[in-house]
Amino acid sequence: MGASKTDHFTEEQNQIAIVAKALGHPARIAIIEYLLKVNACICNDIVNELPLAQSTISQHLKELKNAGLIKGEIEGNSICYCINETTFNVLKEYFSRIIFTVTNQKCC
Amino acid sequence: MGASKTDHFTEEQNQIAIVAKALGHPARIAIIEYLLKVNACICNDIVNELPLAQSTISQHLKELKNAGLIKGEIEGNSICYCINETTFNVLKEYFSRIIFTVTNQKCC
DNA sequence: ATTTAATATCGCAATATTACGATATAGATT
DNA sequence: AATCTATATCGTAATATTGCGATATTAAAT
Numbered sequence: 001m002g003a004s005k006t007d008h009f010t011e012e013q014n015q016i017a018i019v020a021k022a023l024g025h026p027a028r029i030a031i032i033e034y035l036l037k038v039n040a041c042i043c044n045d046i047v048n049e050l051p052l053a054q055s056t057i058s059q060h061l062k063e064l065k066n067a068g069l070i071k072g073e074i075e076g077n078s079i080c081y082c083i084n085e086t087t088f089n090v091l092k093e094y095f096s097r098i099i100f101t102v103t104n105q106k107c108c
Numbered sequence: 109m110g111a112s113k114t115d116h117f118t119e120e121q122n123q124i125a126i127v128a129k130a131l132g133h134p135a136r137i138a139i140i141e142y143l144l145k146v147n148a149c150i151c152n153d154i155v156n157e158l159p160l161a162q163s164t165i166s167q168h169l170k171e172l173k174n175a176g177l178i179k180g181e182i183e184g185n186s187i188c189y190c191i192n193e194t195t196f197n198v199l200k201e202y203f204s205r206i207i208f209t210v211t212n213q214k215c216c
Numbered sequence: 217a218t219t220t221a222a223t224a225t226c227g228c229a230a231t232a233t234t235a236c237g238a239t240a241t242a243g244a245t246t
Numbered sequence: 247a248a249t250c251t252a253t254a255t256c257g258t259a260a261t262a263t264t265g266c267g268a269t270a271t272t273a274a275a276t
Contacts, residue, residue, distance in 0.1 A: 004233090016137050017132055017136070020131035021129065027112070036213075042222080078273095085210045095200040102196070110233090111230080135234095161237075163254080170254085185252055
């Protein structure tokens with residue numbers, strides 16, 4: 001095994017899971033925070049910031065991009081990776097909805 | 109390999125990653141949504157709801173519990189699993205902070 | 217035209233995750 | 247006491263993830 005049974009879940013459930021999974025690694029969280037901090041953004045900076053090899057960071061960036069959490073634009077020699085606000089908003093809305101529902105419950 | 113280099117990241121980065129990772133599976137998202145829906149909560153219900161074996165669901169519940177996303181209280185024969193609002197709040201706050209920071213940036 | 221710099225991809229090894237069936241455990245029911 | 251019901255744990259197979267070094271690739275600088 002090792003593969004998830006995605007077929008049996010809703011589109012939204014799979015989508016949220018994909019995004020959450022992409023955030024499920026401290027290096028990727030650190031990358032997001034670094035992008036926030038520097039505002040402008042070039043991958044090679046991150047290589048000096050994180051204790052990981054360049055190839056590993058490139059891989060993490062790819063996963064963040066696939067999940068729609070960051071956008072990357074080629075800018076001459078380097079690449080401008082930025083936060084994709086939209087996806088983070090989807091997450092925030094989703095969690096807000098959960099919290100709202102829980103708060104209005106009486107169980108536990 | 110297969111293990112993350114958690115040592116080199118901050119406590120918060122690791123914590124957020126752990127919680128996000130726990131949500132990074134559609135079955136676990138479905139479990140959360142089911143808990144929300146039924147309000148009262150017994151694991152065995154979920155077995156009839158999801159296309160997964162009882163042992164698999166038990167495993168997923170364990171991971172959600174370890175990440176602090178749900179709480180479980182033994183209630184006689186069965187177990188009352190409920191959403192742990194606190195952890196969801198932490199997530200929401202974290203994403204809100206990200207969105208706030210991004211919105212006030214001019215890059216990209 | 218070469219070289220340099222920034223990034224991506226490949227191939228691999230180590231480990232983690234997912235899922236299942238079988239079995240254990242523990243309280244409830246008979 | 248025996249059985250049922252709900253849940254957890256174990257063992258195992260299949261697959262995914264993490265991380266690295268080596269090697270592309272592509273644009274910039276010399």
